[in-house]
Amino acid sequence: MxxxxxxxxxxxxxxxxxxxxxxxxxxxxxxxxxxxxxxxxxxxxxxxxxxxxTHTFNGTFRRLKWDGLALTVDTRFGDPRYFLHPEDNRGFSFREAARIQGFPDSFKFVGSKTDKFRLIGNAVPPPVACSLATAIKEQLLDER
Incomplete structure (x- = not known):
């Protein structure tokens, strides 16, 4: 190792x-x-x-940068063994992970901390979903 x-x-x-x-x-x-x-x-x-x-995750202790691109938010994003806050020696809160994904602060997540990170990490980011839905809507309207 x-x-x-x-x-x-x-x-x-x-x-x-x-x-x-x-x-x-x-x-x-x-x-x-x-x-x-x-x-x-x-x-x-x-x-x-x-x-x-074998069976290793090659992303341990990755510290994000304030002015850099965010890494992919996955279900482990709150675990400091995998992802570190840009300046604090800690993982991310579920709310910080949700912001990176594009969820508004008003969006309510339910369940345990693990459940919340699973929801956020498995979600299609809202801005991506919105763009996709808009493109599909425009395509359907053009076909009329």
Whole structure:
């Protein structure tokens, strides 16, 4: 896991696949046979020219920027392990996530905190829904 964070090949995400030769060098012994056994047991996977852990989310500790583009709001947006507020060391509130999605502050969400993040993360953003509905309406009116 340490190598996945030290040997960067991409600009985004928290970890990258590693080459078997790098793993062997880091550990000080040949790892090819061990890696192949772990791939067969589905703990590791081939990823391009390297190997990577399976069942991982490559978005841990992503801090948003005030003047940057927002990341996709998903159901984990309130979890500080995945997304961090631009200046505070915390995750987002459900209301902040809803604002990023384009929900008005007057919109009421019901249920637990988890339920609210699930609703927001799975929703089509209201501005997108409005644009889509307008385009469909115009197309239907043109067909008359």
């Amino acid at each position: 340490r190598l996945r964070r030290q040997m960067r090949t991409r600009d985004l995400g928290d970890a990258d696949p590693v080459h078997i030769s790098s793993l062997s060098e880091h550990l000080g012994f040949a790892t090819e046979a061990d890696v192949q056994r772990l791939i067969k047991k589905t703990f590791l996977r081939n990823s391009g020219s390297g190997i990577d852990l």
